Amino acid sequence: MCGRYTLLADELEILQEFGLEKNIKSYQPSFNIAPGQNVLAIIHDGKEKRAGYLRWGLVPSWAKDEKIGYKMINARSETAHKKPSFKKLMARKRCLITADSFYEWEKTDEGKQPKRIQLPDRQVFAFAGLWDKWVQEDKVIFTCTILTKEANEFMQGIHHRMPIILPKNKQDEWIKPEQQSPDQAYDFLQTIKDDPLTAYNVNRYVNAAKNDDAACIEPMM
Template sequence: MCGRFSLTTELDVLLERFQIDQTSMDEYIPRFNIAPSQQIPAVIRANQMNRMGTLRWGLIPFWAKDASISNKLINARSETAQEKASFKHALKQRRCLILSDGFYEWKRTKDQKIPMRIQIRKGEPFAMAGLWEKWNDGDKNHYTCTILTIEANEFMKEIHNRMPVILTRDNERIWLDNIVSDSEILSSCMKPISSKEMNAYEVSTLVNSPRNEQPECIAPVGSL
């Protein structure tokens, strides 16, 4: 599962790193504790350009009768996404990059759950594989998304049994390519990142509440 993450990287770094040609974001601010139901930064490819904007986290399939289904669709299991009605259409036609520089998971012990922040290499930004949808309620269009997850690699197994699908740079380009719909090619993109690429550290229980959105959320325990 991926239910909380951060994005504190400066905008100009993101624009260069993900080769973003256009952004519709009126304001970009660092986010330290991003939670479901919030608007989150994402990249889609349209008209041969990588476009950065925001999507509401929690997918509403185009066929949904009401928006409440989004609460259950913040994540999509990559192993079954090609079969599930909620995800299979988006997987073929509406894929996106969900930008992050760290995600949170809670490590279970006998008597507590310890919040951990997981990063790639030295904290560089990365792209999680996402799907997006446009849903109309009769009055307006709603643009929503979900994050694909996969069975944890050896590193993550010490913390949690699931992890987000983190795309390699080559796979980022494939993932955004609207022409690609072959199931085998898409499946090849949805693999756990190497354990050697990852690091993690304990953070404050501040992240337990989505109301807390401050730099202290990403600080290692003991550094405050």
């Protein structure tokens, strides 16, 4: 799964990495992005790529209660093209969720040890995501979820699942405006090859979502 991550890059880095032309409104970096928060995502509206904020935790358009979002922070890529909550989104509402590291908790004899996981060759990257628009009476919410897959060899010792991190040359293809079938989107995800990862232990201070400062990423001595 993916339940916490960071985005510490400055705005210019993000604009350059993703080929964005317009500034990001109200951009704020974060050491500890958590479910339920607004997260920076990128979509293609058919004319251009746009960056903006979506609430992390998918609320499908047909949902009766927005609280369902807290149960839908991740979507399994192996079945998303078949599940009612995600099937249509795989076809036409794909997004990039920007990050520069993520946290995962490794089970140890002393309890769960948080680790910060990075791509040594890339400062900023994107998770493959899905988004939707939920409307009820006068309330409108745009939300998202992160697609996950079975852990690769590096991650297996830490956790059995991991987020799908898109290679740089696959990012635009994931959000291209042309509609695909859910099966085509699924097939595309099967072509993704993992970039190298590194990890180091951080303090359990990061466990509390309210903590959002440099202490979250300090290596444990």
